């Protein structure tokens with residue numbers, strides 16, 4: 067469903083209307099299937115943590131984003147679309163560097179990356195594209211270092227990622243770029259095996275691949291997934307968050323006065339208010355579930371978009387207002403249950419450093435165009451900003 071013109075931060079009006087109607091509604095998808103749309107916070111919370119609900123996209127009834135995904139799905143391909151012991155095993159393998167304590171050690175390096183990019187922005191011509199100069203490179207550099215992917219190759223992998231996560235492009239284009247990304251990462255694994263470094267890819271290659279705990283295909287798919295989730299979402303949060311604040315100057319003042327706890331709260335509110343993974347969580351029931359006066363039958367699909375549950379007025383009074391002083395917990399921006407975002411401590415830290423720094427360093431930061439001229443990603447799995455001219 068399209069968002070309303072001039073309201074790029076808000077969910078599609080059609081989705082909000084469905085939320086007002088009922089907590090669970092049958093909807094029709096692109097392929098004629100009719101899964102349940104779960105509209106409200108309480109029911110999404112209950113279902114995302116219910117063991118009778120599965121994320122396994124090999125099961126009949128799973129609600130696909132598009133034909134390409136349905137036709138090309140493979141077992142064990144992506145963490146978010148698998149379930150059970152294999153999911154837990156793979157998730158544990160990649161989760162180690164993303165614990166709160168481990169990522170906290172990255173704070174000085176992240177601060178340095180943010181400062182360097184602000185210096186470069188200020189030293190360059192204006193107006194400048196905020197996405198190309200700041201919001202995309204910062205999280206991309208951070209995740210590349212952590213994974214061990216050479217950032218020098220960012221032109222290639224960023225273009226490839228935008229292509230493979232686009233829901234509208236022809237199958238052959240998506241397939242071509244998927245193949246290129248796959249071969250790129252496969253070759254990189256070869257290099258890590260030959261000359262390991264201090265990064266997650268080297269660690270997985272030497273400790274898991276070399277010992278037979280992971281095969282090469284699974285490792286490529288894991289790293290591909292981490293590379294996609296690790297920079298696109300955070301980059302979009304930085305760009306959308308900055309834009310949302312520029313549209314709400316009173317909130318910039320709140321942010322600039324905030325202490326450490328205030329910045330943490332502000333980031334949680336931005337996560338609640340904005341959406342970067344837009345087609346919602348996708349699930350399928352594996353047993354009958356009675357909820358909110360309805361019975362979801364085993365084999366029926368579920369679509370659970372956080373863009374409306376995070377705007378549920380019964381949980382967040384005046385939910386459509388950005389209020390950095392509110393307690394935005396427990397928002398669903400990182401999902402919930404066994405698939406809850408592995409990278410959330412890293413994403414939170416990056417966002418806290420960015421938003422504690424940006425408006426102090428560039429107090430006159432402003433959009434250099436009308437809002438209508440900002441280019442948004444409307445057709446990707448991720449929602450965000452393609453380009454945004456800023457001045458100061």
Ligand code: HEM
Nearest residue numbers: 145146292295296299300303399400401405407408409413
């Ligand atoms: C603001 C930034 C981010 C947002 C909004 C976000 C959002 C999400 C959401 C909603 C899910 C759950 C998907 C589902 O339940 O179907 C998820 C899962 C995941 N995210 Fe993030 N994410 C962010 C940043 C990151 C980062 C930096 C990483 C690091 C690599 C990461 C890695 C993952 C992984 C590996 C999963 C799959 C977990 C599983 O299925 O077990 N994410 N993310």
